Amino acid sequence: MRRFGAVVVGAGPAGMSAALYLARFGINTALVEQLAPGGLLLQTSAVENYPGFPKGIQGYELADFMSEQLSPYTNLSRIQGGLSEFKIAEGRKLLHIDDEWLEADAVIICSGVRYRKLGLPNEDFLLGRGISHCALCDGNFFKGQIVGVAGGGNSAVGESLHLAKIVSRLHLIHRRDAFRAAPFEVDRIKQTTNIVFELNTIITALHGEKQLEGISLKRLDTGKEEFLPLDGLFVFVGFDPVSGFLPEEISRDSQGFIVTDTEMRTNIPGIFAAGDIRAKLCRQIVTAVGEGATAANAVNIYLEHAHG
Numbered sequence: 563m564r565r566f567g568a569v570v571v572g573a574g575p576a577g578m579s580a581a582l583y584l585a586r587f588g589i590n591t592a593l594v595e596q597l598a599p600g601g602l603l604l605q606t607s608a609v610e611n612y613p614g615f616p617k618g619i620q621g622y623e624l625a626d627f628m629s630e631q632l633s634p635y636t637n638l639s640r641i642q643g644g645l646s647e648f649k650i651a652e653g654r655k656l657l658h659i660d661d662e663w664l665e666a667d668a669v670i671i672c673s674g675v676r677y678r679k680l681g682l683p684n685e686d687f688l689l690g691r692g693i694s695h696c697a698l699c700d701g702n703f704f705k706g707q708i709v710g711v712a713g714g715g716n717s718a719v720g721e722s723l724h725l726a727k728i729v730s731r732l733h734l735i736h737r738r739d740a741f742r743a744a745p746f747e748v749d750r751i752k753q754t755t756n757i758v759f760e761l762n763t764i765i766t767a768l769h770g771e772k773q774l775e776g777i778s779l780k781r782l783d784t785g786k787e788e789f790l791p792l793d794g795l796f797v798f799v800g801f802d803p804v805s806g807f808l809p810e811e812i813s814r815d816s817q818g819f820i821v822t823d824t825e826m827r828t829n830i831p832g833i834f835a836a837g838d839i840r841a842k843l844c845r846q847i848v849t850a851v852g853e854g855a856t857a858a859n860a861v862n863i864y865l866e867h868a869h870g
C-alpha cells in the first residue's frame with residue numbers, strides 16, 4: 563500500500579490548484595484522476611471570465627497550462643485511475659483506486675459534478691447519436707445544421723453562443739420565461755440572429771431510430787405540443803455531485819454537495835473538499851482554483867499539527 567501525506571481526488575481546476583500548492587509546501591502528494599486532467603474545462607469552449615486572459619482562452623488550453631505547471635514537482639505523483647471506495651478506519655484514510663489501495667494523512671475531494679440527463683426514453687441510446695453534453699467536443703459535427711440546446715443557466719447560454727457560430731439555426735429551449743445566466747451573456751444571445759427562443763417550453767420526447775431526428779415540445783403556457791426536427795440536441799439542465807464513493811459520515815447538504823467551513827474543512831478531521839463538489843452558490847473555474855489553494859493551505863496546517 564502506497565502512503566501519501568495528501569491525496570487529491572480529481573484533476574479539474576480545483577484538484578490541480580490544490581496539488582500545485584501541496585507540492586510547493588513540500589508535501590508528498592498524489593493527484594488521482596480517472597480521465598484526462600482538466601475536468602469540465604475539457605468540455606468548455608471559450609473561457610472569458612478567468613482573470614489574466616483578456617481575450618479569453620479555450621478550456622482545453624487552460625487545462626493544459628494547469629497540468630504543465632505541475633510537472634516540475636517530484637514530490638507529486640499523478641495517478642491515473644478512478645477512486646471507487648474511500649474508507650475511514652480508526653482515523654486512517656484508505657482509498658481504493660482501480661486495483662490499488664492508498665493511505666493518506668489528508669484527503670482533498672475535488673470530484674466535481676455530473677451533468678443531468680433529461681430523463682426521457684431513448685436518451686441513453688441517442689447520447690452520441692445526436693445528443694451531447696459538450697458543445698466544444700461535438701459542436702463541429704453539426705456545422706451548418708439545426709440544433710437544440712436545453713437549459714437556461716450559464717452553461718446553456720454560454721455554450722449556445724459558441725454553437726451559434728457553427729450551426730445554421732439553434733433553438734434554445736428553456737422551461738421558464740427568463741434565463742438564470744449572467745445578464746451580459748443573455749444580452750449577447752438576444753442579439754444573435756440565428757438563435758430562436760423556445761421559452762416556457764419543455765421537451766417531452768426524443769425521436770430517432772438510429773440517430774436523433776427531432777424532439778417533441780410542450781408549451782407550458784398553452785399546453786400545445788409540437789414536433790421540432792433537429793440534427794442535434796445539447797443538454798445543459800443542471801448537475802449532481804460526483805460523490806458515490808464518499809464515506810457516509812462526511813456531511814452533505816440536501817442535494818448531496820459536501821459541506822465545509824471557509825478553510826475547506828469537512829466535519830471529518832483531515833478530509834477537505836474544494837470546487838464544484840462543495841455546497842456553495844458560485845461554481846466557476848476561479849472559485850474552484852481559489853478553494854483548491856485554500857484547502858491545500860488547510861492541509862498543510864493540519865499535517866503540521868498532526869505531526870507535532
Ligand SMILES: Cc1cc2nc3c(=O)[nH]c(=O)nc-3n(C[C@H](O)[C@H](O)[C@H](O)COP(=O)(O)OP(=O)(O)OC[C@H]3O[C@@H](n4cnc5c(N)ncnc54)[C@H](O)[C@@H]3O)c2cc1C
Binds near residue numbers: 577595673720
Ligand atoms: C459547458 C460548460 C461551460 C463552462 N464555462 C465556464 C466558464 O466560461 N467560466 C467558468 O469559470 N466556469 C465555467 N464552467 C464551470 C467550470 O468548468 C467548473 O466550475 C470547474 O471546472 C469546476 O472545477 P472542479 O475541479 O471543481 O471540477 P471538475 O472540473 O468537474 O473536475 C473534477 C474532476 O474529478 C474527476 N473525478 C471525479 N470522480 C473521480 C473519481 N472517483 N476518481 C478519480 N477522478 C474523479 C473528474 O474526472 C474530473 O476530471 C463551465 C462548465 C461547463 C460544463
